[in-house]
Amino acid sequence: MTRLAGCIDRGLDIARDALQQVGHYAKDLQAVDDTLKPNDTITGQERETQFLLLWQQWESSADPVQQHFAKLMGSFEPGLFVGGEAADFPMDNLALERWFKLTFRTLFRTFAAIFEEPPVEGGSGAIARRSHAP
Numbered sequence: 001m002t003r004l005a006g007c008i009d010r011g012l013d014i015a016r017d018a019l020q021q022v023g024h025y026a027k028d029l030q031a032v033d034d035t036l037k038p039n040d041t042i043t044g045q046e047r048e049t050q051f052l053l054l055w056q057q058w059e060s061s062a063d064p065v066q067q068h069f070a071k072l073m074g075s076f077e078p079g080l081f082v083g084g085e086a087a088d089f090p091m092d093n094l095a096l097e098r099w100f101k102l103t104f105r106t107l108f109r110t111f112a113a114i115f116e117e118p119p120v121e122g123g124s125g126a127i128a129r130r131s132h133a134p
Contacts, residue, residue: 048081
């Protein structure tokens with residue numbers, strides 16, 4: 001067991017600098033995440049300003065990882081702050097998934113009503129059309 005502990009310690013010594021750098025990158029990404037989430041303490045305009053400052057800082061950085069972060073930020077920046085504070089967008093993928101599920105369920109029910117076919121719900125909540133096969 002002491003031999004294994006020695007191997008682990010030697011491996012950590014070798015990777016210590018890289019792991020510290022990864023920790024800094026994680027803090028950088030957390031800073032971006034903080035600009036994306038609406039909250040009560042800062043306005044959307046202030047969050048957008050913070051986002052743009054981080055983007056500009058990383059664009060001029062000599063660090064290739066931060067330059068990559070800046071490139072990614074530039075690719076999704078145009079749609080990030082659209083709609084302002086009053087926008088009612090899904091907050092995460094789960095909320096987006098629920099929105100699509102409800103929208104399609106409503107759509108199928110509307111089509112079924114137009115064609116005078118009541119919707120048929122399966123056990124999983126899925127909506128299907130009845131078959132008119134003879």
